[in-house]
Amino acid sequence: MTTTPVRDDDFLRLDQQICFSLNAASRAFNGLYRVVLKELGLTYPQYLVMLVLWEHGDLPVKKVGEHLRLDSGTLSPLLKRLETAGLVRRERSALDERSVVVGLTGEGTALRERALRVPRRIAAATGFELAEIDDLRTRLDRLTGALDAAALEEPPGPGPGSE
Amino acid sequence: MTTTPVRDDDFLRLDQQICFSLNAASRAFNGLYRVVLKELGLTYPQYLVMLVLWEHGDLPVKKVGEHLRLDSGTLSPLLKRLETAGLVRRERSALDERSVVVGLTGEGTALRERALRVPRRIAAATGFELAEIDDLRTRLDRLTGALDAAALEEPPGPGPGSE
């Protein structure tokens, strides 16, 4: 361990920096997407769902959730809105009646053409080089992995091997 | 311009990576904070507000919002919950009756002692060196600045050209 000695007091301020910065960046992204996606009639999470469907084709709700780290509590109402908008269809799977398969309608498929313009506008807005974006993405993914792992270890007991 | 020629098609996938990674990291952070903050009875946004108050003392709602990039639509109900929890007090300013000053109660001030342990647990969970966290923070802040600026320029017109 290369733990640099830092007083809790200082740490509390450092902490605010990183968690807050990440939060702010995420919301700033969201704000820009809101503007750009408005003309497509999509919210940012809806756009993410459409990206998944455009890339992978028809998928059960479960699979969509795995791609986006979202559960049915979030996806069910969201997909219902996409269905109302005429972009997707939902049908019970014949093979497994528990599963609901989400598929693109013609309109949903067609929307992809208009969505192709979105990423360039977003990327341009960041002012970052592609390489830097990629580097940032790598670090963030590593961070996410570490945080998820930690969240699983935190709740049960404060030490190794209780219960 | 060092624009690497990339097809819109590829771009659409790259795009999913960066926006999605940031979103995922933010939610992963949120999840870990949820676990760690549970014993303090705070949500993550409430924790951010407390951090601001601990650092700056009593502040009008407006100032709290400036520190956190949040407006009264978010802060009003949040502060009401903190008030109900007995952590803060809200009083109309005598000098400017429009303004509501948010102040810590004794209980709110005391909570800081217990909160001092939080950052270390979070930082440990990331598995990142302090230097790397700081580097990441810097990049994210730059990103946020660029995105905010872009969001202000986007809405008026689609720019030179299209439509």
Place this chain on the structure above:
DNA sequence: CGTCATTTAGTTGTGCGCAATTTAATTGTG
């Protein structure tokens, strides 16, 4: 075969984020 655990969606409830609107106080201007 029947029973029970697991899996998959959906529902409910709470809280956040933000746009749009409302209300009240303050400031600026003639």
Place this chain on the structure above:
DNA sequence: CACAATTAAATTGCGCACAACTAAATGACG
């Protein structure tokens, strides 16, 4: 002083994220 413009909070409405729970279908096992 009167009156319009601005400012600060609060409220309303919508959508997302997540925990907790329900309902229905499937799979495992004696």
